[in-house]
Amino acid sequence: MGKIYIIDVTNRDGVQTARLGLSKLEKTMVNIYLNEMGVYQSEFGFPTTKHEIYYLRSNLELAKMGVLKPIRLGGWIRATTHDVETAFKYVPEIKHLNISISTSEQMIQGKFLGKKNRSDIIQMMIDALETARTKGADSVGVNAEDASRTDLDYLIKFGSAAREHGASRLRYCDTLGYDSPFTIYETVKAIAEKVGLPIEIHCHGDLGMAVANSIAGAKGAIDGGQDAYINTTINGIGERAGNADLVATVLAITKSKGFEGKYELGMPIDLSKSWEISKFASYAFDVPIPINQPGVGANAFAHASGIHADGVIKDPQNYELYSYSELGRGDPEMVETGTEICAGEYGGISGFRHVMGKIEVEFSDTEDADRILTLVRYANVESQKPLVEKELLFIAKYPDIAKQLLTLRPLDTP
Ligand SMILES: [Zn+2]
Secondary structure, eight states: OOOEEEEEOIIIIITTSTTOOOOHHHHHHHHHHHHHHTOSEEEEEOTTSGGGHHHHHHHHHHHHTTSSOSOEEEEEEESSHHHHHHHHHHOTTOOEEEEEEEOSHHHHHHHHTTSOOHHHHHHHHHHHHHHHHHTTOSEEEEEEETGGGSOHHHHHHHHHHHHHTTOSEEEEEETTSOOOHHHHHHHHHHHHHHHOSOEEEEEBOTTSOHHHHHHHHHHHHHHTTSOEEEEEBGGGOOSTTOBOBHHHHHHHHHHSTTTTTTSOBSSOOOGGGHHHHHHHHHHHHTOOOOTTOTTTSTTTTOOOSHHHHHHHHHOGGGTOSSOGGGGTOOSOOOOOOSOOOOOOTTOOHHHHHHHHHHTTOOOSSHHHHHHHHHHHHHHHHHHOSOOOHHHHHHHHHOHHHHHHHTOOOOSSOO
């Protein structure tokens, strides 16, 4: 029986969301958190976008050093030969790619404006896929953008061509959040059966069904005889109404009626990191966690009504499906209410030593401290907010990588 794997796309779909973004250091921290949690792959960015290059290269270096291991780092590009060549020119070490092209009649007509037909789309995808394989990609996922509005026979033809030319997976993109659990189950099952490739499920929340559709799609893939790869983002941050929330999706897979113990994760996810990763993403994106967010919202384990409170005191299982401790919650949170020293972009050595001393980082000499302080200042310039402990520790531990990450020298500009 097939298994379910998580491919988190916060560093791609999340950061391309209107009004939101992450610094390169914050993107790196997201990869570190995802790796600690046991996520199979992080779609870590755009290898054809110049300002991403140093970040992507340094994260691949972290992978080589064993810091980002076993997580796989996959880049996202358009399915064109030009994009594949550019990706390998800028990031020669990249090993995993997802290549994307629109497949619905709406988008073929509405985006290519009569310049491409259905066969052209398949040919473009094949050319890009073959180029990626030739250039040394270990895995290539082929994305059918707007798959939920694509004619099923054409989608199967598209997927079969991808399989014949060496694709590792087919990504079924419900780009507009148009599917329901009923439709996505049937469609993905048919594709899995007929195409014979593992299926990625990429869902959006425009109709409030991103998580439900994701697990229904995964069930379709598995019932069709294939592995399923669900695309998530932390806190569901993504285009428009967002994507399938990482924590909620894992909870749905492991706790929901009829799913638990039957449709299982291929790699265990450490749910006890949920609280930490959600809080970090909320801080880094500067988007509060909704009070009623599954698992990590302030009210997820709060009870006020008499009957519920009484029930939960007698036995939490009366009104709680899972425990807060499973999600890494329960420790009291310390909030500074007195004098506080923050490491900022205009900070000095004395304040910096104080901040680092609190998290037990020691420097060999003043030169060493100065060097790390400079990097922390640059990180602050980029993020415009005090760095969290984990970021400070990262910079102190990997100053050379941090230096690369924080390099924002425009490439190839006249
Ligand atoms: Zn998307």
